[in-house]
């Protein structure tokens with residue numbers, strides 16, 4: 089388009105075109121070409137500006153992705169550390185349980201395991217202030233009297249939930 093405008097201008101300047109109508113047409117075309125060039129330059133400028141804005145957005149989003157990824161990595165690290173800690177605790181508690189279970193008579197352990205399976209993982213409960221801590225029911229007077237009269241090594245059980253009751257100084261007997 090620039091070339092065409094230059095050529096038109098050259099023809100105009102050369103004086104080869106003499107007809108007033110042709111001269112007017114030529115001048116008109118030159119003006120119209122100049123306007124189109126200006127319009128195109130505006131478009132190019134706008135495209136460049138939009139490209140710049142898009143690049144800024146890309147780098148902004150890239151930064152955010154990196155920041156989110158680093159948070160994910162952080163959380164993953166904390167999760168792994170927590171898993172490791174829990175695994176360690178499970179191993180140590182399991183070992184502890186084995187030691188304690190080894191000191192419990194076999195028939196009592198069998199009863200406990202059976203109750204534990206039936207009662208949602210709790211086979212024995214503390215008797216606290218005349219209340220079974222397994223089912224939270226207060227024991228009846230007659231039951232408390234029976235427990236009070238039982239020998240310390242007798243296995244006593246809750247009348248309500250059948251769990252083994254563990255007597256302590258706080259049992260309220």
Ligand SMILES: [Zn+2]
Nearest residue numbers: 220223246249
């Ligand atoms: Zn109970």
